[in-house]
Amino acid sequence: MNEIFQQLVNGLALGAVYALIAIGYTMVYGVLRFINFAHGDVFMLGSFTGYYLAQQVTKWIPLPSWSGWMLIMFLTMIICAIIGIVIELLAYRPLRNRPKLTVLITAIGVSLLIEYTCQHQAIFGASQKAFPKLLPTGNFTLGGLSFNTTQFVVLGVTLVLLTVLTFIVKKTRIGMAMRAVSFNSAAASLMGISNSFIISFTFGLGSALAGAGGILYGMTYTGIDPLMGVNVGLKAFVAAVLGGIGNLPGAALGGLVLGIVETYAGGMSGMSTYRDGIAFAILIIILIFKPTGLLGSKQIEKV
């Protein structure tokens, strides 16, 4: 019983990171209708931004500390937002009205470019790096279970970020514009909404969340490398599809479900080596039986 609960917390912490990244996929899919393959790499860049920022910040504010951590989170999110906007501007904007497959291939190209550039010796190098300790956390026991405070920080930060995001999308003018573009971009531009600006903003918002996810991932798993975005990114995409792509609460739910399922399955004896396949198995089952995902709505295709 104890172990089940402990695994649940582990799964939720992993799922929270998936959820943060999945939201970026889902938002971009909402406005542009394509899979931004490079999103997982923005997440990786978030981790590395945190890694290098920590070396600078620690000169002013000694780490681990809460204030230093907050500063690093904030700066990383801004830097990642800029990275996301620049990627869209340089690679995707020239292809705005091209066939989707062209954009998809370009996205994979961008992803490869980031991965291999970062693997180069002059940038990050291919080897794994140890993520610095940002927060004064430790283990504590509660009812005979030992927990890591980092996991609760991860869950708390995710909750706060998701609340802020929901507020932006639901209550602000720019959020309304995002929903309008996602619903019908041609009609939205007739209403005076600048599609390009909204798309840039969406990329920025999604990338900021991915950057935050990168930091949280680094805090939980401590090892970061330039290829970490590939697997996590794909799984986050699976989470987005699981929840119903284009649907924000769905992406969060999908991320949590995937994180929990993966953690439990990985904990079972004899299953741990299949762990990486589980996400895809879930994806395939979902797409075959309910292609719209858990919370998605059916779209009717007109001829």
Added chain:
Amino acid sequence: MSRILKDPRLLLLIAIVVAVIVGLGSDQMNLYYRGVAIDIGIAIILAVSLNLINGHTGQFSLGHAGFMSVGAYVSAMITLALQKSMGADDLTWIFLPALLAGGLVAALAGLLVGVPSLRLRGDYLAIVTLGFGEIIRVIFQNVEAAGGASGLSGIPRMTDLAWTFILAAFAVYVVGCLVNSTYGRGFLAVHDDEVAASSMGLNPTRYKVTAFVIGAFFAGIAGGLFAHHKTTINPQVFDFMKSFEVVVMVILGGMGRTAGVILAAILLTLAPEFLRSVAEYRMIIYALVIIFLMIARPQGLFNFARKKKSLAP
């Protein structure tokens, strides 16, 4: 001359004769050049078979390496088992049946993957085929008989230039004739407009699955050739990057243009060899070229001829 060029069977015959003659002379060739030439032949088979799925039928598949790995493992396990039971005697006679078996099992995998996933379209299909490719990889990683994560080694080196190019010519012939036949027009119809095709009485799903199965069969053959060329295989070789390389060949060649796709396969196999001097920047250059070409020439590098006939978006 032009009549000869228009008869595909004659062309196939010529290609096979040339392949055999070149193959006979290949003993004199530099080992490195011969290896690269075989790589090219395998790439042609892969690209042409994926072209049937991606180019002609318009179904975007990102799991071709998965089918390739099925063919590679099945054929390698057959030859390894026979080698063990019969000693290291002359195994040439078993090579072709082993390749065929690999191709057939890969085709079966194509059927299993294709039937459920071909209900999806566009990038959903892309991601599902990617997922299947990864699942096939994870399975091979965990199967003891397939050597687990370290894979199989000591596979007899039986792939030679003649076999590779005979099979490549055969793949080009089958796909070319299929697409140009009356039946095969259905692939293009499904590609251009699925709804219109089905209103004309075609069964799009059937065409898609057919394309998938045939494509997977040849990918399996290519995998078998690959396994008996490199002599060691492991699940890591057949990852997403391998699938993507083949997709890039098809796209650079101009989706659905056989000659262009063959040229792209040759070019993309040679390019890394030429870039060996700048090996550390090789993949960076590769990625940049892809992005640049998608922006500048999305219709493909070798697509000079008339505009695309299809009017569908």
